[in-house]
Amino acid sequence: MASCSVEDVLAKAERDEAEKLKGITVNKELDLEFDPGNLLAFDKNRIDTREFKDGKREDFLRSLARDNTQLLINEIWKLPTERVEEVIVAKLPEPTTLLPREKPAPKPKPPTKWEQFAKLKGIQKKKKTNLVWDEVHKEWKRRWGYKRAKDDTKEWLIEVPEKADPNEDQFAKKNKAKKERVARNEYNRLKNIARAQKIKVPGMGLAPTPKQSKAELAQAVNIAKISTASVGKFQDNLPKEKKPKNTGKRRKFQPLIGDFSSEKQKQLDLLKVMDSKKPRLDITKAVNKQMREEDMEARQKNKKDFGKKGQRGKMSGKGKGKAGGKGKGQGPKGKGRKPQMKQGKR
Amino acid sequence: MRPLTDEETKTMFEKLSKYIGENIKLLIDRPDGSYCFRLHNDRVYYMSEKILKLATNISRDKLVSVGTCFGKFTKTQKFRLQITALDFLAPYAKFKVWVKPGSEQSFLYGNHVMKSGLGRITENTAQYQGVVVYSMADVPLGFGVAAKTTQECRKVDPMSIVVFHQADIGEYIRSEDTLT
Numbered sequence: 462m463a464s465c466s467v468e469d470v471l472a473k474a475e476r477d478e479a480e481k482l483k484g485i486t487v488n489k490e491l492d493l494e495f496d497p498g499n500l501l502a503f504d505k506n507r508i509d510t511r512e513f514k515d516g517k518r519e520d521f522l523r524s525l526a527r528d529n530t531q532l533l534i535n536e537i538w539k540l541p542t543e544r545v546e547e548v549i550v551a552k553l554p555e556p557t558t559l560l561p562r563e564k565p566a567p568k569p570k571p572p573t574k575w576e577q578f579a580k581l582k583g584i585q586k587k588k589k590t591n592l593v594w595d596e597v598h599k600e601w602k603r604r605w606g607y608k609r610a611k612d613d614t615k616e617w618l619i620e621v622p623e624k625a626d627p628n629e630d631q632f633a634k635k636n637k638a639k640k641e642r643v644a645r646n647e648y649n650r651l652k653n654i655a656r657a658q659k660i661k662v663p664g665m666g667l668a669p670t671p672k673q674s675k676a677e678l679a680q681a682v683n684i685a686k687i688s689t690a691s692v693g694k695f696q697d698n699l700p701k702e703k704k705p706k707n708t709g710k711r712r713k714f715q716p717l718i719g720d721f722s723s724e725k726q727k728q729l730d731l732l733k734v735m736d737s738k739k740p741r742l743d744i745t746k747a748v749n750k751q752m753r754e755e756d757m758e759a760r761q762k763n764k765k766d767f768g769k770k771g772q773r774g775k776m777s778g779k780g781k782g783k784a785g786g787k788g789k790g791q792g793p794k795g796k797g798r799k800p801q802m803k804q805g806k807r
Numbered sequence: 808m809r810p811l812t813d814e815e816t817k818t819m820f821e822k823l824s825k826y827i828g829e830n831i832k833l834l835i836d837r838p839d840g841s842y843c844f845r846l847h848n849d850r851v852y853y854m855s856e857k858i859l860k861l862a863t864n865i866s867r868d869k870l871v872s873v874g875t876c877f878g879k880f881t882k883t884q885k886f887r888l889q890i891t892a893l894d895f896l897a898p899y900a901k902f903k904v905w906v907k908p909g910s911e912q913s914f915l916y917g918n919h920v921m922k923s924g925l926g927r928i929t930e931n932t933a934q935y936q937g938v939v940v941y942s943m944a945d946v947p948l949g950f951g952v953a954a955k956t957t958q959e960c961r962k963v964d965p966m967s968i969v970v971f972h973q974a975d976i977g978e979y980i981r982s983e984d985t986l987t
Binding site: 712714715716717718719721722724725727728729731732735736743745746749750752753756 | 808809810812813816817820821824829831832835836841843845856859860863930931933934956957958961
């Protein structure tokens, strides 16, 4: 029993070993083609369609993939390896398979005006060296740009041409010419871009915006207004015209604890002004008064008519009169004067 | 905190004069010391010079309220009176309305005054005139705007509005957290 079991164990170990070996070696009818640079393997073996069509399609695909991956990894192990920080790394060769690019090829740039001209005239670019020998400094310098050889801006002396005005500043003239050339070049560059994108070529100077917004127009008006000799002091305003905002003027307040008496005086003056602006004759008030007078007359009449008829009516009338007594008490003062005034006006 | 600008002073006085007329003078020119209006957090505070000087010891962001708040400026620079100003409006009020005890509560809950609740009204009150509302026991309850003239008040039916509600002392409880 014991020996039997030992044999069994040995046999099982042998089988496991074989299984393991079989795991690493894969037999194929045709060898695979490898491109380790791209980590790529091509399997040109025929696929057993019967096995593929059986229900075990998934298993078949998985085992095929496993085998082929094993082969690819075997191939990678054949490459020279090295140890980098406890990790074994294989050095991949250059990829041999050409992969298609992800994005479509860019369109050629539209030719600039010069390129068009050069093509027409058959002018070809000549390759020039970047560095040239500078005789003055005895060293190699760039052909152009910063620290170039034969730098004409660094001359300390310029000969005045024979026909030129002797008082003219030749240095300033040169500077100005350079600046103009730079500006001209920039303008041409923009023109080339505009032509390439088929936009209208901008004119020289500031291009006006085709349609100004309300805010822009308002700003333009404000700027035009203060652009006078007197900084817009005598400019008339349109009716209902809004004052420009953010003109750089800051709000200024009186100090928190300043001159209290002057503050009080200012407020009293303001009250006086406000008072004087009130209309003298309040029309609704006058009409009310008129109505009230008529009411009173009617009541008096009623009183006369029913005065002798018992006390009750009289009592209620008195009560009513008392209810408004306080208001009335103040009333007559103003009332006494104003109706006369009104009459006088009429 | 800062003094009011001329424009702000004018807007505020115009609003105040609707209730107390030219009696504003009495608020500015007081025999018992110098008083002033100051603006803080868009609110107008009325205080004595002494309190103002004491209040300068408190930093701006910590200062919640000082003196009596009269009202606040809206974002469009209009001035709104607050119920807290009632203490100064009531003694100088030119036009008054007395409310019957039955409708006192309704007014204090923020409702307009109906004809049925109207006890007395100052003679010659014009339409849309600012009025101070009193209870029949002469306790100031709030203020509002006359919806009808005194003459019209006599003729209208009992359910029509006589005084539009603007502020009442019930706000001390209703909007306790916003009244400063």
